[in-house]
Amino acid sequence: MKRWLTLPLFALLLIAQTAAAVPAIQEARTNNGLRVLLMEAHNVPMVSMQLSVIAGSRFDAPGKAGTAAMLAAMLGDHTARHNHKAWSDVLDADAIQLGAGASQDEMSLSMTTLREALEPGLDLFAEALLMPGWDKTRFAILQQDSVAAARKELEEPGAQAATAAANLLFGTHPYGHRASGSAESLASIRIPDMQSLYKAQVKPDGAVLAVSGDITMAELLPLLNARLAGWQGKPAHSLMDLAIAADVHGKSADVALPTSQTLVELLRLGPSRADADFFPAFVLNHMLGGGGFGSRLMEEVREKRGLVYGVYSYFVPLAVPGPFVISLQTRGDQADKAEAVVREVLQQMAAGQITRQQLQASKDNLSGSFAQRMDSNRERVGLISMIGLYNLPLDYLSTWTAHVDAVTLDQVKAQAARFLKPDEWNRVRVGANLGSSHAK
The missing domain is CATH 3.30.830.10 (Metalloenzyme, LuxS/M16 peptidase-like)
Structure with missing residues (x-):
């Protein structure tokens, strides 16, 4: 209270x-x-x-x-x-x-x-x-x-x-x-x-x-x-009849494609849909790269250095931990530098360099945009289906903004320490003339 x-x-x-x-x-x-x-x-x-x-x-x-x-x-x-x-x-x-x-x-x-x-x-x-x-x-x-x-x-x-x-x-x-x-x-x-x-x-x-x-x-x-009435029975496998994937850290995969741009994705396992710290992790991702021009990655990689047109992050919460992804696309000769800046941002946030003002700005942005997620019956049934499939509380939508607003700075920092350590991220690159750096 x-x-x-x-x-x-x-x-x-x-x-x-x-x-x-x-x-x-x-x-x-x-x-x-x-x-x-x-x-x-x-x-x-x-x-x-x-x-x-x-x-x-x-x-x-x-x-x-x-x-x-x-x-x-x-x-x-x-x-x-x-x-x-x-x-x-x-x-x-x-x-x-x-x-x-x-x-x-x-x-x-x-x-x-x-x-x-x-x-x-x-x-x-x-x-x-x-x-x-x-x-x-x-x-x-x-x-x-x-x-x-x-x-x-x-x-x-x-x-x-x-x-x-x-x-x-x-x-x-x-x-x-x-x-x-x-x-x-x-x-x-x-x-x-x-x-x-x-x-x-x-x-x-x-x-x-x-x-x-x-x-x-x-x-x-x-x-x-x-x-x-004629549709009966249980599936052979339930939603949670699934092992958690083993953690993979510091790995890299390159895909050769004759393009002038290089696509770089950093990835790791993120939270599951039922993660007890889902909302702090959700707010953290918004601050990192999910909040568009208000995000740290967009500010550091695009606004300050002009290395990319766009950079963003997201995670896919599933029955067990799904992917947490940071994605950017840039000129091939700038890819290493852009990736280095992303990893620097990860390091800073993992070390707790997050201000109360940054947290509040992200929470205000999320709360202000919530109504857009409920614009139509189609959008609502998608959200309701997710609530039902993953057995979330039925008041999930009506309490969503309250959950976001209740996220504290300490909680966000804890999730940053949990998810944003640079060495725990893997890398995929797609482009031409790919060299080697950072991940192995």
Whole structure:
């Protein structure tokens, strides 16, 4: 309580207004055990929803990276009842937007529809989920398109860096490949690979259906029960059925690419989604490179020295620690100098060179931009799905600014000492004529 008493009145009013502006997340379960989280929003007659199941790329079989992504593409493309053309037509008839995708931990199926078309929309949503088509011709086309896109990405420094970074940081760990796969791994996928993943992991137990829009829980649950009663069971592997990757320190990987620019990424393991110090680490990252022009990296590397157009940092919190990344792109002859400045900033912050004024500026910036994260039903269901999948408190959004504001200088310094020691970071570079420096 003493912490709250020290806040200025305007800050208390801002926090109270932000909390009041975020509608409560309601929770219920369907008859088959599916967890349903709803945030009502009756200002626009639309409904968005996202179903997240524990079937992400970490379940791709060895040598078949991209299986979860291909499964998502197939579920969104056609069904056993409707071929690709008919499926497109029936969705268009009611202006129903349906999509699917996969990340490391989850595979998702999403839908946005007008409130008046919700019932036919739910019919189609359930059909996509429960009646996969496995059409061989469509699979061949989708696979060919995916392989072509993966080959095209070989020309992109960012894609090359992401592939090298996943391999360097995670190796053979289930997070050790990109969710989208490579040209070689995508070409090796067959329909039975997707069917095996679907059968093993696409289950209601542990899944979450996030909904936002012009609907009440009393209206929604009967509609879901009528359509999902036949969907039953537990996945073969739960969300937390996963080892933490071994720490890798001071390693380096270079990828030759004939470009005038050199892409440099420094990386290490960061916090998991459930990390007890998530908010101090989150604020620290904003100060480091996540806050745009207000960040230390942007100030030191771009503003003071003009070495880059941009430099930024981020971490990806997953079921277990995911990547923490610093990324910059510059002329090849400036890459070493830019990297040295980044490492100098890391050293300074790890040693506690962070002021109370810098901390407050970052917290004010984060709190001020929070409302932009909640602009639409689609954005809200993404956040609600994350809350449900990782079992975060249901008041996570309404208390978010309070958690940010409660972060202390000592907490940020502790996280800087934990994460920012330069020697514990690894490096990936993509470009031409790469020499050697710093990491080994």
